[in-house]
Amino acid sequence: MNINKDPIKKIAIVGGGTAGWFAASTLISVFKSSGLQIELIESEEIGIIGVGEATIPPLISVLHGLNINLVDFIKATQGTFKLGIQFEDWHTKGEHFFHPFGSIGKPIDGYDFFQCWLKCRAEGDKTPLMAHSPETILASKNKFFPPFDVKNTPLERADYALHLDSGLAGKFLRDFSEKKGVVRTEGKVETVQQHPNGDIKSVTLASGQVIEADFFIDCSGFKGLLIEETLKVGYEDWSQYLPCNKAVTVQTDNVGEPAPYTVAKAREAGWTWRIPLQHRTGNGYVFCDKFISDEQAKATLLDSIQGQPLMEPRFIPFTTGMRNKTWHKNCLSLGLAQGFLEPLESTAIHLVTKSLAVFIRMFPASTHNETLVNEYNRAIRKDYEEIRDFLVLHYCTTARDDSEFWRSCQTMEIPESLQYKIDYYKVAGGLNIKAEELFQSTSWHAVFHGMHVEPSRYNPTLDTWQAEKLKSILAQGAQGLANICDKQPSHKQFIQQYCSAPK
Ligand code: FAD
Numbered sequence: 001m002n003i004n005k006d007p008i009k010k011i012a013i014v015g016g017g018t019a020g021w022f023a024a025s026t027l028i029s030v031f032k033s034s035g036l037q038i039e040l041i042e043s044e045e046i047g048i049i050g051v052g053e054a055t056i057p058p059l060i061s062v063l064h065g066l067n068i069n070l071v072d073f074i075k076a077t078q079g080t081f082k083l084g085i086q087f088e089d090w091h092t093k094g095e096h097f098f099h100p101f102g103s104i105g106k107p108i109d110g111y112d113f114f115q116c117w118l119k120c121r122a123e124g125d126k127t128p129l130m131a132h133s134p135e136t137i138l139a140s141k142n143k144f145f146p147p148f149d150v151k152n153t154p155l156e157r158a159d160y161a162l163h164l165d166s167g168l169a170g171k172f173l174r175d176f177s178e179k180k181g182v183v184r185t186e187g188k189v190e191t192v193q194q195h196p197n198g199d200i201k202s203v204t205l206a207s208g209q210v211i212e213a214d215f216f217i218d219c220s221g222f223k224g225l226l227i228e229e230t231l232k233v234g235y236e237d238w239s240q241y242l243p244c245n246k247a248v249t250v251q252t253d254n255v256g257e258p259a260p261y262t263v264a265k266a267r268e269a270g271w272t273w274r275i276p277l278q279h280r281t282g283n284g285y286v287f288c289d290k291f292i293s294d295e296q297a298k299a300t301l302l303d304s305i306q307g308q309p310l311m312e313p314r315f316i317p318f319t320t321g322m323r324n325k326t327w328h329k330n331c332l333s334l335g336l337a338q339g340f341l342e343p344l345e346s347t348a349i350h351l352v353t354k355s356l357a358v359f360i361r362m363f364p365a366s367t368h369n370e371t372l373v374n375e376y377n378r379a380i381r382k383d384y385e386e387i388r389d390f391l392v393l394h395y396c397t398t399a400r401d402d403s404e405f406w407r408s409c410q411t412m413e414i415p416e417s418l419q420y421k422i423d424y425y426k427v428a429g430g431l432n433i434k435a436e437e438l439f440q441s442t443s444w445h446a447v448f449h450g451m452h453v454e455p456s457r458y459n460p461t462l463d464t465w466q467a468e469k470l471k472s473i474l475a476q477g478a479q480g481l482a483n484i485c486d487k488q489p490s491h492k493q494f495i496q497q498y499c500s501a502p503k
Pocket of ligand 1: 017046047187247334
């Protein structure tokens with residue numbers, strides 16, 4: 001049997017936003033030596049979406065894997081550091097909680113830290129859970145830590161991500177890809193040609209130029225020029241679970257020192273974000289237009305910003321959900337063309353790089369292999385569903401009843417898979433998470449705890465421990481962490497010293 005029937009010699013990527021350029025950078029880095037040709041087509045006239053500025057820690061490993069120097073990347077993208085997300089007013093107005101990266105505490109004699117903390121609390125200890133989270137303490141003091149200098153200290157378990165200017169990130173990745181041999185073609189795709197079996201054969205640009213390839217990657221944004229408009233795979237709409245359907249965004253100048261975290265503040269019909277960069281701040285209001293008008297949303301956003309607007313506010317409509325198939329025939333979709341989950345936990349860029357990692361593991365010898373296509377689609381759907389459930393958790397556990405939107409969140413339908421997680425957690429703090437899931441125990445504990453979802457008891461195996469001994473170990477841990485956090489530089493100082501962008 002010749003498994004290399006129709007070998008893939010050329011890939012065409014349609015779209016040069018963050019998704020397109022991440023795809024080009026990754027594929028050329030992995031497959032350059034095998035002679036794979038990569039051509040990326042983008043249209044300056046159409047432009048990019050220009051939002052997508054908060055990331056999560058896996059990005060750091062992705063950059064490392066591409067051999068991109070982190071400091072160069074931060075300088076080029078006007079980046080700042082992100083220790084987590086500060087959620088304000090989600091459970092009740094006036095309350096806030098922090099979702100940190102890294103881990104909260106560390107196991108004690110093999111016992112899960114959270115269970116140890118639960119037992120201490122049951123025995124009267126009042127130390128907050130987040131007194132054991134390095135990122136939460138650093139963030140509360142506007143500090144950052146030198147990740148290269150924490151060995152054998154409690155900061156060893158701290159983690160971080162970046163805030164970045166997405167337009168500049170695209171430019172950086174374009175430069176990186178072109179230097180390695182990716183061909184960029186400027187132009188607007190006007191028509192798409194298919195083979196008799198439905199595979200994509202070529203795209204034709206407004207200039208009349210025809211670009212053929214063996215495999216296509218659709219990074220054309222929300223419309224999904226290839227995956228939807230041509231291959232018509234269909235879209236699974238998840239608005240019953242995540243009803244927000246629009247964002248209004250504005251960039252402002254900076255006021256004060258940049259915070260080492262994203263702020264996500266619940267509002268009348270959704271939530272606003274604040275993302276500090278070195279040269280400006282990104283702001284936006286994600287809302288459901290069934291509950292407030294565009295004008296009200298814009299007024300709320302402009303009321304919430306701290307600096308002067310640098311642009312007219314811009315509205316972006318969206319539908320939460322994903323394509324029924326994110327790989328179909330000889331076409332893979334990435335980024336907004338693949339699906340959309342609101343940016344509450346900054347997961348979109350991660351889904352691009354994660355999808356690429358899964359695709360590369362399965363990179364087909366030829367364009368036709370149903371087993372690979374099916375397995376890829378299964379794996380990516382699972383990722384989307386897990387993230388969707390985690391996002392829904394932030395809404396369905398609210399106690400806010402001060403607006404129609406929040407009252408509706410309390411009674412809305414939630415996915416069975418999430419209901420199971422909530423029910424299981426409420427018994428004894430159990431988490432049924434698999435190792436490959438994006439959000440691990442720190443994330444679920446942080447949001448459950450922040451939203452007042454509490455286990456009814458701790459795991460009884462902890463009763464082999466004397467409460468006073470456990471309390472003293474925890475107290476020492478919290479004190480050690482507080483002491484070392486105090487000694488760290490401010491976020492601003494750290495950026496100035498190591499990765500200040502040229503003015
Ligand atoms: P785009 O940036 O829209 O790029 C599409 C590309 O396709 C462009 O180059 C365009 O020119 C090209 N194109 C389109 N049609 C044609 C054509 N006919 N011919 C030629 N070229 C064409 N993600 C995060 O990780 N963190 C966040 O904090 C975050 N916040 C977000 C906030 C909002 C409100 C929204 C809507 C999204 C957010 N995202 C976030 C998602 C993030 O913006 C996207 O995942 C990311 O920017 C990738 O976009 P993209 O490349 O898929 O699409």
